[in-house]
Amino acid sequence: MAHPVPSGYFDAASTEPAHPAARQALLDALDGGWADPARLYGRARQARVLLDGARERIAGVLGVRADEVSFTASGTQAVHLGMLGALKARRRAGRHLVVSAVEHSSVLHAAETHEAEGGEVTTVGVDGHGRVDPAAFAAALRPDTALACLQSANHEVGTLQPVAEAAEACRAAGVPLLVDAAQSAGRADVPTGWSILTASAHKWGGPPGIGILVIRKNTRWRSPLPADERERRRVPGFENVPGAVAAAAALDAYRADMRSEAPRLSALIDRVRDQVPRLVPDVEVVGHPTQRLPHLVTFSCLYVPGEALLTELDRQGFAVSSGSSCTADTLRPSHVLEAMGVLTHGNVRVSLPRGTDPADIDRFLAALPQTVHRLRRDAGVSAQ
Structure with a gap:
């Protein structure tokens, strides 16, 4: 089953x-x-x-x-x-x-x-x-x-x-x-x-x-x-x-599944990579745009603490991770993002499992802009 x-x-x-x-x-x-x-x-x-x-x-x-x-x-x-x-x-x-x-x-x-x-x-x-x-x-x-x-x-x-x-x-x-x-x-x-x-x-x-x-x-x-x-x-x-x-x-x-799933997940990630910077001001998508895994994207939202963003998204039913995946329980910034010279604040990593429903991506793209706007407003920050 x-x-x-x-x-x-x-x-x-x-x-x-x-x-x-x-x-x-x-x-x-x-x-x-x-x-x-x-x-x-x-x-x-x-x-x-x-x-x-x-x-x-x-x-x-x-x-x-x-x-x-x-x-x-x-x-x-x-x-x-x-x-x-x-x-x-x-x-x-x-x-x-x-x-x-x-x-x-x-x-x-x-x-x-x-x-x-x-x-x-x-x-x-x-x-x-x-x-x-x-x-x-x-x-x-x-x-x-x-x-x-x-x-x-x-x-x-x-x-x-x-x-x-x-x-x-x-x-x-x-x-x-x-x-x-x-x-x-x-x-x-x-x-x-x-x-x-x-x-x-x-x-x-x-x-x-x-x-x-x-x-x-x-x-x-x-x-x-x-x-x-x-x-x-x-x-x-x-x-x-x-x-x-x-x-x-x-x-x-899983390897057999990926023959068809990898291209499908990659297309969903392409949507996230394309839409998040359009929908949310002051966002940086990090990682290589083409030489990458098919199921994963990380982006950084300026003026928003990553922990607060993850908590709010979890409350709305989305389980995402900080880009600092190995140090999520510490206060140290990600050594990966530091080595890349990119923003180490407000990071979100989206990585899709096999069988991800495209409707979940639709819901996520609808919820993210409102969530980021609300957190910035509460912090007294206006996006540029």
């Missing part, structure tokens, strides 16, 4: 509503995949078959080998394991790490840990659209660079990054490239050439608590954690077999 997308839910970049395929797969796997997949008796072998099948299904969508795929407890854990494991394995090569200024906080926090332990970090800046210059990224690589990290697409403004060019530069320099594909996996294919890839199942309608870590063959990697026998010694702890099965079912179904 299909479950409709909640009306007015525009925060798919944070988490996608559960895909019907994931719901059914999870229920089935709870019945058949609860035993320990490391044991040898019948029920355990059944759980192992389900786990291996999920791994093969994920690998098929991502275009990799099944034995390169590991299941983690989250996308953040996948990033931390991927980065710290690669840095540990390549200590003889050097202790230099390259990241972009707009990476997800999980990447930047791992970089901080590396730096605190004596490593060196080079941060590559971005242009006003939030995009890394491939030449600048290549120039940051050095003989002692142990790892480079570049997201596939930005989580706050949707800008696609030049992964193919960065991968080619890394290959020429003999440096592994880690790609955080949390925002694009399932929505679009990631360019090849990377060494390590991470993703998170709840971004494509799978269950929360399941991340994906892909380490390509011949990539040097050593676990930064105490030894454990699970997941080819890459991820410690008892495997979440039902979660893995549901994640794989969701990714398979």
